[in-house]
Amino acid sequence: MKFKADEIASVIKQEISRFKTELDVAEVGRVLEVGDGVARIYGLAKAMAGEMLEFESGATGLVFNLEENSIGCVVLGEYLQIKEGDEVRTTGRLLSVPVGDALVGRVVDPLGRPLDGKGPVQSPHRRPLEIIAPGIAERQPVSEPLQTGIKAIDSMIPIGRGQRELIIGDRKTGKTAIAIDTILNQKGGDVICVYVAIGQKESTVATIVETLRKHGAMDYTIVVSAGASDPAPLQYIAPYAGCAMAEYFMYDHGRATLCIYDDLSKHAQAYRQLSLLLRRPPGREAYPGDVFYLHSRLLERACKLAEQRIICRKSDPSTTRQGVNGKVYKGIQDAEALQHDLDALPNKAELAARKVPGTGGSLTALPVIETLEGEVSAYIPTNVISITDGQIYLEPDLFFAGVRPAVNVGISVSRVGGNAQVPLMKRIAGSLRLDLAAFRELEAFAQLGTELDATTQKALDRGRAMVELLKQPQYEPMHVVDQILSIHAGARGFLDDVPLNRIRDFGQALLQHYRDEFPEVRDEVAKATKLTDELDGRLKEIVANFKKAFVAASDK
């Protein structure tokens, strides 16, 4: 596309005519020393903690330490160009990042600068990196599921929208795989995903981005990357930047969002490095004393916001924001008042309670923590475990035994639990965790080689079949209806006598059978709120007939 010279000239003329000279007022200090991503500055007596600073070289800094005669600041960006004696100005602003739709599909650094080579990120919106988490009145309990697409998690450790669920395990146990599969499973849904890579290899992040792109997940995902070669200050602010980007959708548009912080162990290490360089007193394991607060203030920003509801006419458009009585009802605490007011109105047959558009958003956080040698009682893991609403614990032994995802359901927990589970799944998977725990105990007993009674043998067969059923390949998240149908077949014992190496094929073929022959049953399962005897009976009949055909085909 060619531009005419006079068009360019007219733009420049426009810019010049709109240009207004303004007096620039700034507090100015001087760099005393700089190195390793931190700088000490003399002057700036009125600088405030967390304030943004501007260096002469164009780099940005963040006030970290306020000392008597100097300031310690972290340099966000290229600190090698900063020299001793350079001028530094305060900006009077807190650090903020660009947010908005322009970031969806992009790979950016924690300051919102593009890393994917697709041009500048042009967004008119910005949000501060750090905000105070919403209070009690602004929240409501978590009640909607966030489906990960992973059978072992959605059935026994269900995650709700607005929950914080920790993914914890040793290196190479599949923590990131769970996170990525969760993102892939949001395809076609309404969840905006943010994946924050902290201290990871750039090659790993590139592979993740490519995987997301290949599966069409970049259409609803933002990737924020502060790699291993990035300075510690960028790694420090990365999760807060990702959270701010997700909050734009949650607060301003009432959307459901998912934030994955991979991983917070490296985040804590980056914070430790900054704190030690700025001579903050080291505590346990040389971490600064506020390392708990580092993560708690991040994870507290994950929440389910209270929906705002109004009473409006049934014929009013869905975008209505004004109620007939001018009142707005917030969250569960106003539910009774809403019902009372609705009943009291004279024309209540024409009226309905409706959610105000753009409210009730949520931010679900999946922080990742890497343990060493399975030590979950180390400092940072215990900190984050105490903050989150549950954890998914991945064991290397399970991983190497071929159980993938290697989730130890015994010690994994979701504190939100069945409140955030599809009702049918809750019913079908109700006793699954206990059955598997009993199986593990019996398995150890069975290895003694003694003769077992029929009941014990049956429990063992059931357990082995369920373990096999819960195995799932990477990048193949499963729809919740498929999960329900699959687990139903296992829970009703249809897999007990299927050879273990055929269970996967059986499961896939069964689901295909449902899709091809009984799509109406799938639809019914998707809408059902309870497992009636009739529905249970029909499903059992379908599986039994299918199994006959499957076994017969296998025998041939």
Added chain:
Amino acid sequence: MAEAFEQALELADVYAAALFALAQEANRVAEVRGELEELVRLEQTEPALATFLRSAAIQVDQRQASLERMFRGRLSDIVLDTLHVMNRHGRAGLLAPLLRCYVLREEHARGQVEVVARSAVELDAAHRAALERWVAEVSLRKPLMEYVVDPELIGGLVVQVGDYRFDHSVRRHLRVARARLLERSDRGLGIGTDG
């Protein structure tokens, strides 16, 4: 180097604060300042004194005894005792930064503020008077003006009042205009649109 001097200011300010407080209590602020200026002048004209004060090869006790011999009766007790304290902490070489911090504290106590006004051309008396009035209004302090001619500003003024810089120079306006045009080119020309 200027940068090392500013680092030293941070250290010297602690001693300056104590010295100024003592001088205020004894009602001898101006006298102490005069003595410090004398000492700094001596340090600058006598390199041997500067070396003597800074050298790590001289033991603290030896230096103390020498200072006592050199200055007892010639300097006030306040100033000499401060020198001894600084010597004990290895800061005897910070005389110039000490004076600078002391002067700043004195100016602050008197309601004064140092102001550096840079302009592209020499300001006439009327402009200077107007500038002084404006600084006094803005800072609520009596300005101690220093005028510097800096042709690189091209036009306008840059006034530094304490830590605050007021920049209304043509050089800065051109830089801002350049940044805006560059930012506009990032956004695209947007022909036919408003911004």
